[in-house]
Amino acid sequence: MGIPFSYSFRNLWTRRLTTVLTVAGMALVVFVFAAILMLSEGLRKTLVDTGSYDNVVVIRKGAETEVQSGVERSQAAILETMPEVAVGIGGRRLLAKEMLVLINIPRRGNSKPGHVTIRGIQPESLLLRPQVRLIRGRMPRPGSSEIMAGAGIARRFQGGGVGESLRFGMREWTVTGIFDAGNSGFSSEIWGDADQLMQAFRRPVFSSVIFRLADPSAFEKVKRRIEGDPRLTLDARREVKYYEDQSRMMAKFLRILGISLTVIFSLGAIIGAMITMYAAVANRTNEIGTLRALGFGRRSILAAFLMESLLLGFLGGCAGLFFASFLQLFTISTMNFQTFAELAFNFALTFEIFWKGLAFSLVMGFVGGVLPAFRAARKNIVEALRVT
Amino acid sequence: MRIARLLWRNAFRHRLRTFLTVLGITIAILAFGMLRTVIGAWYAGVDASSASRLVTRNAISLIFPLPISYKDRIRQIEGVKTVSYGNWFGGIYIDEKNFFANFAVDISSYLRLYPEFILSPDQLDAVERDRKGCVAGRKLAERFGWKIGDSIVLKGTIYPGEWEFVLRGIYHGRDKTVDESQMFFHWDYLNETVKKLVPRRADQAGFYMIGVRNPAQAAEIAATIDASFRNSLAETMTETEKAFALGFISMTEAIVIAIRLVSYVVIIIIMAVVANTMAMTARERIGEYAVFKTLGFGGFHIAGLIFGESLLISMTGCVLGAALTYPAAAVFADALSQYFPIFNVEPRTILLDIGAALLVGVVAAVFPAWRAVRIRIAEGLRHLG
Numbered sequence: 001m002g003i004p005f006s007y008s009f010r011n012l013w014t015r016r017l018t019t020v021l022t023v024a025g026m027a028l029v030v031f032v033f034a035a036i037l038m039l040s041e042g043l044r045k046t047l048v049d050t051g052s053y054d055n056v057v058v059i060r061k062g063a064e065t066e067v068q069s070g071v072e073r074s075q076a077a078i079l080e081t082m083p084e085v086a087v088g089i090g091g092r093r094l095l096a097k098e099m100l101v102l103i104n105i106p107r108r109g110n111s112k113p114g115h116v117t118i119r120g121i122q123p124e125s126l127l128l129r130p131q132v133r134l135i136r137g138r139m140p141r142p143g144s145s146e147i148m149a150g151a152g153i154a155r156r157f158q159g160g161g162v163g164e165s166l167r168f169g170m171r172e173w174t175v176t177g178i179f180d181a182g183n184s185g186f187s188s189e190i191w192g193d194a195d196q197l198m199q200a201f202r203r204p205v206f207s208s209v210i211f212r213l214a215d216p217s218a219f220e221k222v223k224r225r226i227e228g229d230p231r232l233t234l235d236a237r238r239e240v241k242y243y244e245d246q247s248r249m250m251a252k253f254l255r256i257l258g259i260s261l262t263v264i265f266s267l268g269a270i271i272g273a274m275i276t277m278y279a280a281v282a283n284r285t286n287e288i289g290t291l292r293a294l295g296f297g298r299r300s301i302l303a304a305f306l307m308e309s310l311l312l313g314f315l316g317g318c319a320g321l322f323f324a325s326f327l328q329l330f331t332i333s334t335m336n337f338q339t340f341a342e343l344a345f346n347f348a349l350t351f352e353i354f355w356k357g358l359a360f361s362l363v364m365g366f367v368g369g370v371l372p373a374f375r376a377a378r379k380n381i382v383e384a385l386r387v388t
Numbered sequence: 389m390r391i392a393r394l395l396w397r398n399a400f401r402h403r404l405r406t407f408l409t410v411l412g413i414t415i416a417i418l419a420f421g422m423l424r425t426v427i428g429a430w431y432a433g434v435d436a437s438s439a440s441r442l443v444t445r446n447a448i449s450l451i452f453p454l455p456i457s458y459k460d461r462i463r464q465i466e467g468v469k470t471v472s473y474g475n476w477f478g479g480i481y482i483d484e485k486n487f488f489a490n491f492a493v494d495i496s497s498y499l500r501l502y503p504e505f506i507l508s509p510d511q512l513d514a515v516e517r518d519r520k521g522c523v524a525g526r527k528l529a530e531r532f533g534w535k536i537g538d539s540i541v542l543k544g545t546i547y548p549g550e551w552e553f554v555l556r557g558i559y560h561g562r563d564k565t566v567d568e569s570q571m572f573f574h575w576d577y578l579n580e581t582v583k584k585l586v587p588r589r590a591d592q593a594g595f596y597m598i599g600v601r602n603p604a605q606a607a608e609i610a611a612t613i614d615a616s617f618r619n620s621l622a623e624t625m626t627e628t629e630k631a632f633a634l635g636f637i638s639m640t641e642a643i644v645i646a647i648r649l650v651s652y653v654v655i656i657i658i659m660a661v662v663a664n665t666m667a668m669t670a671r672e673r674i675g676e677y678a679v680f681k682t683l684g685f686g687g688f689h690i691a692g693l694i695f696g697e698s699l700l701i702s703m704t705g706c707v708l709g710a711a712l713t714y715p716a717a718a719v720f721a722d723a724l725s726q727y728f729p730i731f732n733v734e735p736r737t738i739l740l741d742i743g744a745a746l747l748v749g750v751v752a753a754v755f756p757a758w759r760a761v762r763i764r765i766a767e768g769l770r771h772l773g
Contacts, residue, residue, distance in 0.1 A: 025661050067451055
């Protein structure tokens with residue numbers, strides 16, 4: 001027969017201060033572990049939501065981002081005539097020639113400047129990005145100095161709200177609407193009429209051409225045609241892939257940071273658990289002797305102490321995840337190293353992160369408790385009873 | 389002296405527990421030191437910047453260039469000593485992973501502005517004679533095994549095409565804070581090629597670097613420069629190199645804040661571990677403390693014993709952790725050279741280590757000491773460990 005579960009639980013309860021301190025240490029480790037996973041997940045979600053699998057982004061050969069790229073008007077016109085481009089309502093091709101630049105805008109609050117993406121759009125741009133919805137105000141009129149701002153920009157940057165105005169390119173631009181694009185990177189952009197913006201910034205060329213494929217599986221064919229055409233010095237990528245490439249450095253950075261922090265921190269917490277469990281074993285030598293004398297086997301003793309340590313880990317895991325779940329209320333806004341543009345993403349808690357965090361805390365509890373539990377199980381009955 | 393021996397003996401009564409605690413503190417201090425060094429590396433560009441250099445760029449944002457004609461207009465402004473200019477080239481060497489900073493600059497004036505980049509006179513001469521010549525930092529050359537005379541091909545991202553350069557010089561930093569992983573080549577080479585391919589993008593500089601005679605006048609000169617280009621097609625924004633670097637870093641501030649927070653978290657974690665050790669130790673010794681009290685020692689002595697032991701343990705861990713920070717930083721610097729060209733452990737980091745360890749030692753001892761001091765003799769003597 002095994003030692004009842006309540007024995008392990010009550011032992012923890014008796015030494016409350018020690019238990020609380022050990023659990024607090026583990027909770028913090030799980031918190032950090034979960035926070036970093038949530039951040040990576042949030043970044044991934046943002047990227048997935050930004051791109052659409054059926055859309056193709058065409059930029060200049062060699063360029064890695066739309067900001068670096070330039071697509072001549074004549075090249076854009078050639079793209080428009082390709083048969084693979086989907087046709088929308090009214091026979092219009094689902095293809096948008098866009099212009100993208102970065103401008104400095106001061107933040108609300110501390111006035112520190114951030115690099116904000118301004119995208120010059122065409123009416124088709126909205127059809128290509130169904131995730132973009134107007135939530136306040138009205139759409140900017142084509143051919144006017146009107147713009148609309150992403151929800152993230154409106155909140156964080158000066159002059160981004162409805163009715164406010166921004167000055168760039170020697171003109172005042174009135175913000176007439178706020179759009180919401182969910183988790184996607186578009187929420188950190190400002191959109192206006194492409195032709196007006198190209199005039200203002202004196203850019204005679206587009207930055208990119210985005211179109212929807214009539215048949216999603218025809219991508220390879222289109223890519224070959226675009227890259228093989230001597231008139232076009234352009235590269236085609238699926239939109240999903242394009243956004244993933246843009247944040248590869250950021251994702252790698254988060255991964256390296258996450259792994260090194262987790263490893264180091266968990267060592268600290270495991271040591272904490274070990275100290276607690278060794279002390280628990282040492283203090284209870286007599287008790288262990290008594291239990292053995294009563295007929296409980298070595299295996300039950302081992303199980304009881306392991307259970308105690310796993311319980312410590314479990315409590316730590318629960319506490320850590322509880323506090324980590326509040327992180328979902330925060331948004332991280334930072335500059336993407338690759339594009340130099342502002343990118344905002346949330347902490348995202350998924351079920352996978354939840355069980356990973358819990359499993360991680362149990363592993364910490366197990367590793368911390370296994371050696372002390374063996375020491376407890378190996379004790380000789382007579383010697384253990386003789387200890388005072 | 390006797391007290392010190394008592395502390396030492398007490399600390400190592402439970403050898404395993406003390407060993408584990410010290411190990412924990414060592415790891416925590418090491419982690420804290422590394423995180424601080426990462427933050428330091430983040431700000432390395434700011435520390436390396438000079439107050440006597442100004443950066444002029446397009447007011448809209450960095451991606452917009454300025455006409456090259458501004459060079460002579462800036463030179464005429466009172467107090468300006470040297471004007472250099474350049475473009476961020478953003479070329480890729482073989483693969484995107486091999487990222488390093490590469491600029492097209494007016495090399496001779498640029499090196500005059502940066503006396504901390506040391507290039508031997510004959511190498512400088514060789515670079516100036518070769519239109520395709522380029523200069524690379526010592527670390528960068530080591531990273532890819534480049535030697536003088538090697539041909540280097542970069543794939544342009546902003547300026548399309550394959551660009552060929554010949555390595556004519558390798559610069560060394562004047563001290564450890566200088567970034568030795570940059571590459572420069574002739575702006576003229578870039579400009580002439582661009583003129584042939586995309587004429588509308590020629591004769592433009594991404595930024596002007598300006599050396600001023602008197603750093604005290606820097607703000608005034610910056611304002612004069614901006615005023616002279618106001619209401620033009622390309623308005624300028626001029627700030628000191630330091631402000632420019634800080635502005636760049638403030639855009640990634642969220643990450644710096646996160647790393648800083650995490651560095652505090654690791655200290656709190658270890659605080660919990662050490663506090664746990666001290667609480668257990670004090671609980672076991674309640675009987676002894678009662679004996680001390682019976683013999684006439686006051687609360688002050690008992691608290692001193694607990695604080696002393698706690699500090700002894702935390703400081704031992706601190707010394708070990710701080711000592712390990714140096715080799716660990718060396719390994720890290722290699723692995724992350726792409727993100728952090730400069731990765732040095734600052735003396736300030738070690739001071740912070742000591743401060744953190746002191747804090748941990750003191751905080752961990754507070755509660756046990758309070759309990760030990762308060763205990764009544766009879767109660768304490770009755771206590772079973």
